[in-house]
Amino acid sequence: xxxxxxxxxxxxxxxxxxxxxxxxxxxxxxxxxxxxxxxxxxxxxxxxxxxxxxxxxxxxxxxxxxxxxxxxxxxxxxxxxxxxxxxxxxxxxxxxxxxxxxxxxxxxxxxxxxxxxxxxxxxxxxxxxxxxxxxxxxxxxxxxxxxxxxxxxxxxxxxxxxxxxxxxxxxxxxxxxxxxxxxxxxxxxxxxxxxxxxxxxxxxxxxxxxxxxxxxxxxxxxxxxxxxxxxxxxxxxxxxxxxxxxxxxxxxxxxxxxxxxxxxxxxxxxxxxxxxxxxxxxxxxxxxxxxxxxxxxxxxxxxxxxxxxxxxxxxxxxxxxxxxxxxxxxxxxxxxxxxxxxxxxxxxxxxxxxxxxxxxxxxxxxxxxxxxxxxxxxxxxxxxxxxxxxxxxxxxxxxxxxxxxxxxxxxxxxxxxxxxxxxxxxxxxxxxxxxxxxxxxxxxxxx
Numbered sequence: 001x002x003x004x005x006x007x008x009x010x011x012x013x014x015x016x017x018x019x020x021x022x023x024x025x026x027x028x029x030x031x032x033x034x035x036x037x038x039x040x041x042x043x044x045x046x047x048x049x050x051x052x053x054x055x056x057x058x059x060x061x062x063x064x065x066x067x068x069x070x071x072x073x074x075x076x077x078x079x080x081x082x083x084x085x086x087x088x089x090x091x092x093x094x095x096x097x098x099x100x101x102x103x104x105x106x107x108x109x110x111x112x113x114x115x116x117x118x119x120x121x122x123x124x125x126x127x128x129x130x131x132x133x134x135x136x137x138x139x140x141x142x143x144x145x146x147x148x149x150x151x152x153x154x155x156x157x158x159x160x161x162x163x164x165x166x167x168x169x170x171x172x173x174x175x176x177x178x179x180x181x182x183x184x185x186x187x188x189x190x191x192x193x194x195x196x197x198x199x200x201x202x203x204x205x206x207x208x209x210x211x212x213x214x215x216x217x218x219x220x221x222x223x224x225x226x227x228x229x230x231x232x233x234x235x236x237x238x239x240x241x242x243x244x245x246x247x248x249x250x251x252x253x254x255x256x257x258x259x260x261x262x263x264x265x266x267x268x269x270x271x272x273x274x275x276x277x278x279x280x281x282x283x284x285x286x287x288x289x290x291x292x293x294x295x296x297x298x299x300x301x302x303x304x305x306x307x308x309x310x311x312x313x314x315x316x317x318x319x320x321x322x323x324x325x326x327x328x329x330x331x332x333x334x335x336x337x338x339x340x341x342x343x344x345x346x347x348x349x350x351x352x353x354x355x356x357x358x359x360x361x362x363x364x365x366x367x368x369x370x371x372x373x374x375x376x377x378x379x380x381x382x383x384x385x386x387x388x389x390x391x392x393x394x395x396x397x398x399x400x401x402x403x404x405x406x407x408x409x410x411x412x413x414x415x416x417x418x419x420x421x422x423x424x425x426x427x428x429x430x431x432x433x434x435x436x437x438x439x440x441x442x443x444x445x446x447x
Contacts, residue, residue: 009138010058010079013115013122016132018052027053030127031115037106039115040124053133055124056081056102056115064114067097072112080116088112131371131395137326144329145172150201156189162349162362163187163264166322167235170262170347171202173332178231179219180204183212183245185237186271186351187264209244212236213252216259224258231260231336238265238279242305249344253312256341262332263305263344266351274354278303281374282421283414285406286354296414297406301421306346307428310380315341318379318388321348323366327388331379348375356405368400373426378433386438387429397422 020042031038041054062081065073072087073094083094083103090110094103103114115122117135125135150171157164163186171178180202182191192206193199207215212234220232241249241263252259268286269275276286279302285291289298310317315338320328328347335343350365352358357365369375370389374397377389397419401407410418 009142011117011120011135011137012058012079013055013117013125014134014136015053015055018050019130019132020051020053021130022046022051024051024129026127026129027055027124027133030123034118034123037108037113039113041101041104043101053124054101055133056098057100058115058117063097063099064094064103067093069093081114082116083112083114085109085111085113129393131393144326144333145169147172147175150176151190152199155199156194157186158353158359160352160359160362161186162322162351162366163237163266164190165362166262166264166328166347166349167191169322169325169328170233170235170332173329174231174233174260174336176202177229178202178233179223181207181212181216181219181232181234181236183207183209183236183240184271185209185240185269186266187235187237191235209236209240211248212240212245213248213257213259213261216261217252217255217257220258232258234259234261236261236263237269237271238263238267238305239269239277241265242278242303246305249309250312253309253314253342253344256315258339258341260335260338260343261345262347264347264349265305266349266354267302268351268354270351270354279305281407281418283407283410283418285356285409291409296409301425304425304428306344306378307432309344309346310383310385310432313383314344314380316343316379316381317346318344319346319348319375319377321366321370321375321377322350323348323363323370324377324389327377331388334379350404354406356408357403361403365400365403368395368403371395372397372400372422374400374422376426376429378429379438380432380436381438384436384439385429385432387433391426 025042027040028038031040043054044051058079058081070087070089072084075081088111092105094112103112106113122135125133149168167187167190180191182188190199191204216232223230265279267280268277274286275288276298280298282301283297285297291297306317306319316335318331320331348366350362352362373391373394378387
């Protein structure tokens, strides 16, 4: 398979439109302190409960540039739309042309003012107390996904399936020199096809839920004997990984088998009717943890499979999320680089069907799971930990719970119980990072 020619992405400021706290001007004050004249503004419309930051979006085809009669506005290769204040005559044509309000006239100088992202270190984003204004680095994202997608279109998975997205992302990183292993579940329809119709160009093996790592062990050992560099990669759900097939996975980790195991965690047996698994979130409604008189969803806290795997002193263990593709890709590359043991990645992949959420909500749910500390992102080598995406100021848990029907029944007491569980899980990882810090210095460890 040939390497793809990839498009160019740029780092940029993003804001959740209308999601700022009422009256907050932290970004404006930070910009004013840094640049004297603020290049960002806030818009407060209390009658409609709208409070948001207004900032230049660095448009690909900037209308302000086209409207400027003096050529004072240009778009650079970095993606930044730059204003040369020395050439600006203060005509206001750029402000009129911008439909987003991202460029204004400074009343003191009479000239235009706009955001230029502060050379990639915007003070406004650092000052935002809620994370609604963020600096998003995407310029290097696609370099990790240089292989063609080995899976066909028109597969039988649900529209908006996060597991499918994670599967496709993974093998854009792994490439064609791999054998795919799957077990009964949603992703096996992508790995192994449906009936006699194949959906992948890669060799694939359909296993039982009870023996995925055992089968991988035999194939990996034979490949090693033959001198092949082909990797054995599993993509299995949380039911197979955390419940039915955990024993052989634990054994493979202890023995140090040379395999890569990716668990896509949608917190339940979604392929068979949305039954709870041991990774299902506390309080969640499923077909086997219903909500009713005396029942409020799953009463137990979720099993932290990734921590259990790290406690085996496994060669490499990481958590990842479909909402953070570069983080996932970097961790997958580290997993592929392991030569002396098993590599395990626990991938957060929300199921909008089982979680009773809109079809297009999986990425937003996954992102909020990270930002509310529901799903911490970390990695470990031989039992040595580090957080790869610390969350010093977590978003309110209600923002996450409100996106899905499976948690909508939780009242204040239920949310408080869930919040304690979430905080304990995050603090546990922080404590592990402190007590057993990551010990792998080198250029490959830049995150």
